[in-house]
Amino acid sequence: MNQENIRVRFAPSPTGPLHIGGVRTALYNYLFAKKNKGKFLLRIEDTDQTRFVPGAEEYILEAFKWCGIEFDEGIGKGGPFAPYKQSERSEIYKQFVDQLLESGDAYFAFDTPEELSAIRKQFESEKKTFTYNATERNKLKNSLSLSKAETAELLENNAPYVIRFKMPENKVVVMNDLIRGRVEVNTRVLDDKVLFKSDGLPTYHLANVVDDHLMEISHVIRGEEWLPSLPLHVLLYEALGFEKPEFAHLPLLLKPDGNGKLSKRDGDRLGFPVFPLEWTDPKTGAVSSGYREDGYFPEAFINMLALLGWNPGDERELFTLDELAESFTLERVGKSGSKFDAEKAKWFNHQYLIQKSNEELATLFLPVLEQEGVETDFSKVVQVVGLIKERAHFVSEFWEQSAFFFKAPETYDAKAVKKRWKAQSYDQMAELKEILSGIDVFTSENTETITKAWIEKKEYGMGAIMNAFRLLIVGAPKGPHLFDIIAIIGKQETLERLERGLNKLGKKES
RNA sequence: GGUCCGUUCGUCUAGCCAGGUCAGGACGCCAGGUUUUCAUCCUGGUAACACGGGUUCGAAUCCCGUACGGACUACCA
DSSP: OOSSOOEEEEOOOSSSOOOHHHHHHHHHHHHHHHHTTOEEEEOBOOOOGGGOOTTHHHHHHHHHHHHTOOOSEETTTBOTTOOOBGGGOHHHHHHHHHHHHHHTSEEEEOOOHHHHHHHHHHHHHTTOOOOOSTTTGGGSSBTTTSOHHHHHHHHHTTOOOEEEEOOOSSOEEEEEETTTEEEEEEGGGOOOOEEEOTTSOBOHHHHHHHHHHHTTOSEEEEEGGGGGGHHHHHHHHHHHTOOOOEEEEEOOEEOSSSSSBOOTTHHHHHTSOSBSSOEEOTTTOOEEOBTTTTTOOHHHHHHHHHTSSBOOSSSOOOOOHHHHHHHOOGGGBOSSOEEOOHHHHHHHHHHHHHHSOHHHHHHHHHHHHHHTTOOOOHHHHHHHHHHHGGGOSSGGGHHHHHHHHHSOOSSOOHHHHHHHOOTTHHHHHHHHHHHHHTOSSOOHHHHHHHHHHHHHHHTOOHHHHHHHHHHHHHSSSOSSOHHHHHHHHOHHHHHHHHHHHHHHHOOOOO
């Protein structure tokens, strides 16, 4: 397998935003290509013009760009097998469908959609299922049931038609799936799938087989929903005389509650994004949230996604894209579907957040500060971020965790006041203010040493002093090491906050 | 309904192919510790082989069946 040229593809249809299941499929293809020094290409499968959604293709490109997944060939990149968009390749498919017609593996069918649905209804009322197959096709309107002359006449009169695959009547198709192993299916349960639609474009089945062959795809790695049509595809390769690629069908991503595959609706219902990027439906204007907009780092998003259905076989959990590519094998992809776990996704983001430099995080935090009307200097933000990043999962939580570094408290947490502002607190804090005002080197270490010495000397309770002190500085029972806080806000601000707190809370009657 | 695929802690999973481990890790949750607060952090704990047969000295692991779940069943991909 390593000898041949590994070429894989991701082939979405531009019918809307790509959801995370699709991103994961693309990711596994990408990792597989990288691991095997192969090529990864992007092809757009837009053979159904009725489902075309404006902006979807751009969305797909932007999503992968954000994720850091790069293509070697295809849409947005070009390459030796261009065009990579199926709607621009209809002439190519035509040749192959002609070949199939010639060899007798395909035939013209003139049944209208209305006729077909009427027959289906009829069957249904008799509690039977209609399949367009060997036992039924002779009763229907097609080039197999009609005489040569009748067929020719219909064709000449431009009667609308589709071209169907002539499914062998009773043949066992043996397939191999890299993830599931050997799979067998008898053709008698299959139907004569439409290969070419009346609009002159191929269906997915024909187009993907032809393109994968022409584009020299070595491994088709796609979602499990395609497994049922694998026999058709295998038969198509054989009928066309193409060499078959290897197949790997990935398990599905399931919704976190209940069962079923994750769908576009689930995200906003459950409160987490299903899409990498935010998406606004061009028709309805409905907005669906995205991981990027929710504050996830692309590295965390990818890491989390990679581990949903694959594992390295050891206990590592944190991987860069390159490390993933290094470790990835299809053998270690699981067989069963995975439920998405929003909590673990947050944990991943936290891991990446704390790994990032304070400078990088400060840069990300700056716009928030600006929006809050805070004027400050970058080095202070860097220091603040260093103290609070451990406590956050997202940059978006920074403000809540650090507002008191930039603004004096306007109110004091009522519960904390009740618990921490005692009869003697006023005098003690007034005394502390005097102590602190006498300190010239206002570092965390220095203020801490002096303050603690004072507490000890006066035999005050450490908890009583520190909690009251925190209340006046922060306004609430939260935040990092208090002496770190006052070192950052500075001596003057510290004294002002003490003064203001003293005035606001006043002396409590005992 | 039919066809195919799947099933280990609440969740993601290791172990299964080459039967023998107290069934391991992570997220979450709970408890304890550290701490001036909250959070972090550290330590510990919680919790699973869907069920029933068979093969075997021995089965999560191999075989069969059942149940449950999912995908597919369009002139959609």
